[in-house]
Amino acid sequence: xxxxxxxxxxxxxxxxxxxxxxxxxxxxxxxxxxxxxxxxxxxxxxxxxxxxxxxxxxxxxxxxxxxxxxxxxxxxxxxxxxxxxxxxxxxxxxxxxxxxxxxxxxxxxxxxxxxxxxxxxxxxxxxxxxxxxxxxxxxxxxxxxxxxxxxxxxxxxxxxxxxxxxxxxxxxxxxxxxxxxxxxxxxxxxxxxxxxxxxxxxxxxxxxxxxxxxxxxxxxxxxxxxxxxxxxxxxxxxxxxxxxxxxxxxxxxxxxxxxxxxxxxxxxxxxxxxxxxxxxxxxxxxxxxxxxxxxxxxxxxxxxxxxxxxxxxxxxxxxxxxxxxxxxxxxxxxxxxxxxxxxxxxxxxxxxxxxxxxxxxxxxxxxxxxxxxxxxxxxxxxxxxxx
Amino acid sequence: xxxxxxxxxxxxxxxxxxxxxxxxxxxxxxxxxxxxxxxxxxxxxxxxxxxxxxxxxxxxxxxxxxxxxxxxxxxxxxxxxxxxxxxxxxxxxxxxxxxxxxxxxxxxxxxxxxxxxxxxxxxxxxxxxxxxxxxxxxxxxxxxxxxxxxxxxxxxxxxxxxxxxxxxxxxxxxxxxxxxxxxxxxxxxxxxxxxxxxxxxxxxxxxxxxxxxxxxxxxxxxxxxxxxxxxxxxxxxxxxxxxxxxxxxxxxxxxxxxxxxxxxxxxxxxxxxxxxxxxxxxxxxxxxxxxxxxxxxxxxxxxxxxxxxxxxxxxxxxxxxxxxxxxxxxxxxxxxxxxxxxxxxxxxxxxxxxxxxxxxxxxxxxxxxxxxxxxxxxxxxxxxxxxxxxxxxxxxxxxxxxxxxxxxxxxxxxxxxxxxxxxxxxxxxxxxxxxxxxxxxxxxxxxxxxxxxxxxxxxxxxxxxxxx
Numbered sequence: 099x100x101x102x103x104x105x106x107x108x109x110x111x112x113x114x115x116x117x118x119x120x121x122x123x124x125x126x127x128x129x130x131x132x133x134x135x136x137x138x139x140x141x142x143x144x145x146x147x148x149x150x151x152x153x154x155x156x157x158x159x160x161x162x163x164x165x166x167x168x169x170x171x172x173x174x175x176x177x178x179x180x181x182x183x184x185x186x187x188x189x190x191x192x193x194x195x196x197x198x199x200x201x202x203x204x205x206x207x208x209x210x211x212x213x214x215x216x217x218x219x220x221x222x223x224x225x226x227x228x229x230x231x232x233x234x235x236x237x238x239x240x241x242x243x244x245x246x247x248x249x250x251x252x253x254x255x256x257x258x259x260x261x262x263x264x265x266x267x268x269x270x271x272x273x274x275x276x277x278x279x280x281x282x283x284x285x286x287x288x289x290x291x292x293x294x295x296x297x298x299x300x301x302x303x304x305x306x307x308x309x310x311x312x313x314x315x316x317x318x319x320x321x322x323x324x325x326x327x328x329x330x331x332x333x334x335x336x337x338x339x340x341x342x343x344x345x346x347x348x349x350x351x352x353x354x355x356x357x358x359x360x361x362x363x364x365x366x367x368x369x370x371x372x373x374x375x376x377x378x379x380x381x382x383x384x385x386x387x388x389x390x391x392x393x394x395x396x397x398x399x400x401x402x403x404x405x406x407x408x409x410x411x412x413x414x415x416x417x418x419x420x421x422x423x424x425x426x427x428x429x430x431x432x433x434x435x436x437x438x439x440x441x442x443x444x445x446x447x448x449x450x451x452x453x454x455x456x457x458x459x460x461x462x463x464x465x466x467x468x469x470x471x472x473x474x475x476x477x478x479x480x481x482x483x484x485x
Numbered sequence: 486x487x488x489x490x491x492x493x494x495x496x497x498x499x500x501x502x503x504x505x506x507x508x509x510x511x512x513x514x515x516x517x518x519x520x521x522x523x524x525x526x527x528x529x530x531x532x533x534x535x536x537x538x539x540x541x542x543x544x545x546x547x548x549x550x551x552x553x554x555x556x557x558x559x560x561x562x563x564x565x566x567x568x569x570x571x572x573x574x575x576x577x578x579x580x581x582x583x584x585x586x587x588x589x590x591x592x593x594x595x596x597x598x599x600x601x602x603x604x605x606x607x608x609x610x611x612x613x614x615x616x617x618x619x620x621x622x623x624x625x626x627x628x629x630x631x632x633x634x635x636x637x638x639x640x641x642x643x644x645x646x647x648x649x650x651x652x653x654x655x656x657x658x659x660x661x662x663x664x665x666x667x668x669x670x671x672x673x674x675x676x677x678x679x680x681x682x683x684x685x686x687x688x689x690x691x692x693x694x695x696x697x698x699x700x701x702x703x704x705x706x707x708x709x710x711x712x713x714x715x716x717x718x719x720x721x722x723x724x725x726x727x728x729x730x731x732x733x734x735x736x737x738x739x740x741x742x743x744x745x746x747x748x749x750x751x752x753x754x755x756x757x758x759x760x761x762x763x764x765x766x767x768x769x770x771x772x773x774x775x776x777x778x779x780x781x782x783x784x785x786x787x788x789x790x791x792x793x794x795x796x797x798x799x800x801x802x803x804x805x806x807x808x809x810x811x812x813x814x815x816x817x818x819x820x821x822x823x824x825x826x827x828x829x830x831x832x833x834x835x836x837x838x839x840x841x842x843x844x845x846x847x848x849x850x851x852x853x854x855x856x857x858x859x860x861x862x863x864x865x866x867x868x869x870x871x872x873x874x875x876x877x878x879x880x881x882x883x884x885x886x887x888x889x890x891x892x893x894x895x896x897x898x899x900x901x902x903x904x905x906x907x908x909x910x911x912x913x914x915x916x917x918x919x920x921x922x923x924x925x926x927x928x929x930x931x932x933x934x935x936x937x938x939x940x941x942x943x944x945x946x947x948x949x950x951x952x953x
Contacts, residue, residue: 190588190589190591191591192588192589192591193588193589196588206836206837206838208836208837226850234827234855235826235827235829235851235855236849236851241849243842243846246849246850247850247851248850248851249851257854258854258857258858258946259857259858259861259942259946260858261858261861261862261865262861262865262942267939271939271942271943271946274911274912274914274915274943275911275943275946277907277910277911277914278907278908278911278912278943278946278947278948279948280907282905282906282907285905285907287845288741288794288844288845288952289905289948291845291848292848292853292948292951293948295848295849295850295853296853296948298850299850299853299854302850
């Protein structure tokens with residue numbers, strides 16, 4: 099019953115999907131400045147030859163493996179944010195990730211930015227699926243005391259007692275589990291809390307079971323972890339379980355060595371997965387309320403090291419969706435040696451907290467100030483209403 | 486009702502260690518309680534763990550690579566197999582208090598040496614501990630004391646030494662902090678061997694007199710040309726230090742307290758217990774071994790069963806002690822590191838200098854799922870030696886076992902574990918589904934064995950199992 103978007107139809111609630119590229123994606127080799135001599139001189143080994151680049155203009159082009167992303171860009175569905183970062187960018191993966199996850203570059207914080215979003219959207223914690231992360235363990239971005247978010251390792255076998263292999267036995271055991279976790283008077287605060295938490299997991303698992311059952315699609319995803327994860331996002335999103343924030347990760351971007359083949363594979367996987375994802379959403383008439391943010395904790399340095407590139411700054415982020423106004427946003431960091439920081443780092447041109455702010459304010463329609471810790475320059479990456 | 490002598494010994498071994506196999510528990514329970522305490526607080530009387538075989542199975546441990554997961558796997562192996570349980574438990578305790586993270590340095594050997602320092606000095610005088618801590622390269626880097634110079638102080642270490650490692654907030658002034666920082670100028674480490682091409686090597690403490698501020702300083706009302714040692718002497722004498730350290734010990738070994746930041750406003754739930762520990766500290770001039778002896782032999786300790794939520798490390802190792810897994814060396818230790826990480830506790834990497842939040846804060850939907858599924862995955866395998874042992878105990882007489890007896894025996898062998906009526910009711914309902922356990926034929930025995938495995942599955946999935 100797919101009906102094309104109707105101007106009079108009630109606006110659907112906006113959903114944000116965050117894709118983390120872990121390890122520090124090489125922005126310069128994702129969106130290649132193929133006319134720039136400094137780029138070619140600095141990277142004798144890991145440069146992308148001009149004739150291999152997929153151009154989107156006179157000076158910039160996508161990595162040759164990113165054809166699906168280039169196609170989405172040409173269709174106007176991708177806002178490429180150039181030069182994203184923050185002052186005194188950390189070169190430690192873990193510290194840098196913490197900063198991106200908590201918006202707090204100067205001290206160690208424990209509340210994730212998306213956890214604060216979940217708290218705002220669902221203050222009572224009524225729906226354990228308001229925030230769903232795919233992968234084991236919650237990312238710090240979604241963790242904060244008192245905030246419930248669900249982490250799903252395997253959507254087809256999610257929940258408690260999953261090591262029990264016989265399905266019928268597991269179902270019986272879950273009934274006994276439910277009884278053991280029944281609230282009981284006078285057993286203490288922690289016992290009560292454990293009871294509620296256990297019952298919450300059971301409810302979340304029960305709801306999530308619906309997702310694989312209702313889903314059918316003609317879209318053939320590739321066989322790799324990010325494609326599988328984005329397909330899971332579609333399966334849960336189209337089951338209408340009230341999820342507003344999805345999180346997933348794609349690892350392996352730490353290209354100190356063997357960058358050329360590895361980066362080509364990863365960038366091909368994530369581009370292809372995003373393309374299948376958009377196609378799948380459209381097939382389910384579920385694309386108009388989804389926006390994807392793809393980010394990485396930092397970019398790489400100007401010069402290669404003879405095999406790969408080392409941790410740098412000034413990376414890129416991509417915002418993908420049918421309501422996105424495609425194009426280039428912020429400025430490509432200057433490649434001129436006089437502008438390099440710390441020897442050979444790119445200078446960022448827009449603060450990541452402004453991009454979070456953009457998504458929260460213009461897409462999720464919530465005030466970002468408290469969540470990102472201040473007011474930062476935003477971009478305008480969405481089509482205006484009615485356009 | 487379980488034998489109370491056995492239950493008390495199980496409690497002691499859960500707290501002073503991370504649990505025990507049934508054989509270990511029964512052997513210990515046959516001895517006088519105070520004698521066992523004495524053995525625990527004097528770990529050097531028991532043999533050291535032999536790691537030769539471990540080195541053969543895990544050559545990467547000694548390859549100077551950056552592999553915290555493998556080293557954490559080794560720590561789990563040690564916690565399971567040590568004959569000196571309190572040595573490992575004290576290392577875990579001080580790691581909670583002096584929380585230093587791998588994340589900042591990404592330098593495993595200094596973190597491994599840091600934990601080793603806690604093993605070596607965990608029961609020593611508190612002065613020795615603070616001195617070793619102040620000279621520890623992992624700590625010096627973590628709190629920037631290597632950036633603390635005579636011409637420009639960095640007060641990070643000085644502040645946390647007072648706030649989080651000894652006295653607690655409210656017992657000193659900002660000027661005291663600055664003067665502590667000045668006293669620790671020049672306390673730094675040797676630059677380690679370059680990573681490329683040599684790999685990761687630990688570093689060593691070095692004192693640089695040329696970078697030390699030798700001027701006069703006033704700290705807590707005392708004045709002199711203090712160096713770091715002098716500051717530590719003053720700190721260790723303070724009753725505020727005794728109170729702070731003893732509350733930490735109470736929180737870790739006796740019963741869950743609120744999180745540390747609340748301590749300056751909320752009094753201890755059992756002030757008399759903390760007073761008793763403070764007395765032991767002051768009377769022994771800060772000898773941690775004496776405080777631990779007083780703690781384990783006290784009535785408040787003996788009464789405090791199942792009043793702490795297990796940390797992930799305790800949950801994992803306690804479960805392994807129950808099933809007998811990793812009693813023998815085998816591959817796969819890194820999976821234990823991974824399991825504790827997803828439960829919210831990556832060893833050698835606490836989230837901040839405040840350490841892990843404990844008690845109820847270990848639990849959310851994701852971590853509870855991981856905790857339960859880990860324990861269930863362990864106990865449902867009836868070929869594991871600890872579960873085989875339970876099967877043997879239940880089948881020993883060859884007589885049928887009635888459902889209520891089935892429940893009580895399994896709870897006893899799983900702890901002994903105290904459970905609520907709600908939990909007991911659910912377990913009994915399961916036990917009654919197929920009537921008495923029987924062992925008349927091979928088929929009966931096989932069926933009973935499977936039911937025992939399922940009973941253990943439900944027991945470790947219970948709320949009560951989350952408590953130590």
